[in-house]
Amino acid sequence: MAEFKDFMKLDIRVGKIIKVENFEKANDPAYKLWLDFGEDIGKKKSSAQITDLYEPKDLINKQVLAIINFPQKQIADFMSEVLVLGVYGKEGVVLIEPEQEVDLGSRLG
Known part of the structure; x- marks a missing residue:
C-alpha cells in the first residue's frame, strides 16, 4: 500500500x-x-493521447492537472516535460480539470 508520504x-x-x-x-x-x-513554474510541454475526445481548438485555455516533477521523456522528436492527468472513459481519456478556474500553478494536495 502507498502511504501519504508517497x-x-x-x-x-x-x-x-x-x-x-x-x-x-x-x-x-x-x-x-x-x-x-504561472510565474513560479513557467511554461512546460507534454504529449497526450487525448485525440478521441478532444479537438485542438477545444483544448486552448483549458485548465488541467499535471504532474510536474516526473523526469522528462523523449517521445520521437518531442521532449515531454510534464504528465497531464486523465482517466480512461468508455470513449477515450478524459482530462482531469478543476471544476472552476483557479490560479495557475495551484497545487493539489
Whole structure:
C-alpha cells in the first residue's frame, strides 16, 4: 500500500493549455501540448493521447492537472516535460480539470 508520504512526493499542479499541435510522429494518435503553470513554474510541454475526445481548438485555455516533477521523456522528436492527468472513459481519456478556474500553478494536495 502507498502511504501519504508517497503521494506527497508528486507535485501535481494546475496548468492552462496555451498551444496544441497534432503529434504526427507519435506511435499512437496524440497531441503536443504547451501549458502555462504561472510565474513560479513557467511554461512546460507534454504529449497526450487525448485525440478521441478532444479537438485542438477545444483544448486552448483549458485548465488541467499535471504532474510536474516526473523526469522528462523523449517521445520521437518531442521532449515531454510534464504528465497531464486523465482517466480512461468508455470513449477515450478524459482530462482531469478543476471544476472552476483557479490560479495557475495551484497545487493539489
